[in-house]
Amino acid sequence: MLYSNRRSFLKTGAAVTTAGIAGLAGCTGGVDEDTLRFNFVVPIENLGSLLDIPEIQDQLDNLGDEYDLEVSQDASTPDSINSLAAGEADMALVTTQSFGGAVVGDAVPDGLTAIATDFWDAHPDHFGFEIYSLPDSDITEPEDLEGQTLGVNATGTGIHAVYLKMLQEVGLSEDDVDFQEQGFPTFMEGLQDGIFDAAIFPALFAVGPRNEDFTEVFTSHDAYDGTYPFAFTVATNNALDEKSDAVEAWGEDYVNVVNYMFENRDEVVSLAAEHFELPEEQVDEFFLTEHDYYRDQIEIDHDALQATMDELNDLGLLDGEFDAEENATNEYIEDHL
Incomplete structure (x- = not known):
């Protein structure tokens, strides 16, 4: 084989x-x-x-x-x-x-x-993509993303779309933020090093920021009406x-x-x-x-x-x-x- x-x-x-x-x-x-x-x-x-x-x-x-x-x-x-x-x-x-x-x-x-x-x-009983900032961050809700640098593995992806959907929901656009592309495993470090101000985490990598009490800014449950x-x-x-x-x-x-x-x-x-x-x-x-x-x-x-x-x-x-x-x-x- x-x-x-x-x-x-x-x-x-x-x-x-x-x-x-x-x-x-x-x-x-x-x-x-x-x-x-x-x-x-x-x-x-x-x-x-x-x-x-x-x-x-x-x-x-x-x-x-x-x-x-x-x-x-x-x-x-x-x-x-x-x-x-x-x-x-x-x-x-x-x-x-x-x-x-x-x-x-x-x-x-x-x-x-x-x-x-x-x-x-x-899905209401399951994971939705989670967007975190640092534990002591002033970025606590989607409106706070204006003017911030956001971690994403790549633009042109479904992950990117979650961001854009939420931005439009709160009256912002892609022009109001700066996307920084980086690999998912480095997102916590990227936040801690100040490379970006908030980052989106898929299920495997959301374990870290969730357990370390990072600030949840929003999830895809907030951006979308349903599954x-x-x-x-x-x-x-x-x-x-x-x-x-x-x-x-x-x-x-x-x-x-x-x-x-x-x-x-x-x-x-x-x-x-x-x-x-x-x-x-x-x-x-x-x-x-x-x-x-x-x-x-x-x-x-x-x-x-x-x-x-x-x-x-x-x-x-x-x-x-x-x-x-x-x-x-x-x-x-x-x-x-």
């Missing part, structure tokens, strides 16, 4: 633009039709990353027989979009704004299709055409991994913490608890996806309309749910 883990998590991401990747169009890579190349951003909370763990791979029926897998870690979902556009990846974990922007901007040759939902944000699909596994349409059998086999394995993690939560916490070299207590505190995202629905809800993309378009975060029916399908996982 071909197995690779190339990590670049701490490097700074960059926003996706059509011009920025125009020179990449047409690249297809040189990987055979039985090999799927999958990119993710945040380990463990991006569920596809769990397929990178050898002990979990051993539980799968198809990996190694029906397809091989190469897993790579990126600093941001725009980086993953760039890899898809360059023909360096077949599948990736992406978030709302990155996905919608790539589709609307024709950023990836032959297009992208969402084939599974990874998680939902802002919405936030992250998806997408595949290039070229991969769906050229590697359809491999993607079908991956879909079965993905569903099995999700079922396995719910049934063997403590084991997965230990395996994942060791594999990704993270403190087990940090993983244990968030994974599949109230401090984790809503994960009970991994199939695509086309109406919810469409509503989310329509909202991003209305907010001026997309440069055109997105069609969920044309750019998302459950056919690779529905028979295994």
Whole structure:
């Protein structure tokens, strides 16, 4: 079985633009039709990353027989979009704004299709992205962000969109703040060193500021009216055409991994913490608890996806309309749910 883990998590991401990747169009890579190349951003909370763990791979029926897998870690979902556009990846974990922007901007040759939902944000009983300032900061509510420097892993992402949605809710705009791009693991240090004044934390990394009594400025629960699909596994349409059998086999394995993690939560916490070299207590505190995202629905809800993309378009975060029916399908996982 071909197995690779190339990590670049701490490097700074960059926003996706059509011009920025125009020179990449047409690249297809040189990987055979039985090999799927999958990119993710945040380990463990991006569920596809769990397929990178050898002990979990051993539980799968198809990996190694029906397809091989190469897993790579990126600093941001725009980086993953760039890899898809360059023909360096077949599948990736992406978030709302990155996905919608790539589709609307024709950023990836032959297009992208969402084939599974990874998680939902802002569920009332689950985690919503948390924005913190220092424990003794005067920045205590969204209005206080005016004129401040804000930590973000990359602009042009769903994380970035959470900021922009909240800013618009309180009458501010992107011009009223300064975004500083940096890797998630460095955000607490960035606040302490004065690199930025507030930072947004995904579930895995929100454990630190929450336990150290940093000041919660707002969460995505405050920005959004209700739960919405936030992250998806997408595949290039070229991969769906050229590697359809491999993607079908991956879909079965993905569903099995999700079922396995719910049934063997403590084991997965230990395996994942060791594999990704993270403190087990940090993983244990968030994974599949109230401090984790809503994960009970991994199939695509086309109406919810469409509503989310329509909202991003209305907010001026997309440069055109997105069609969920044309750019998302459950056919690779529905028979295994």
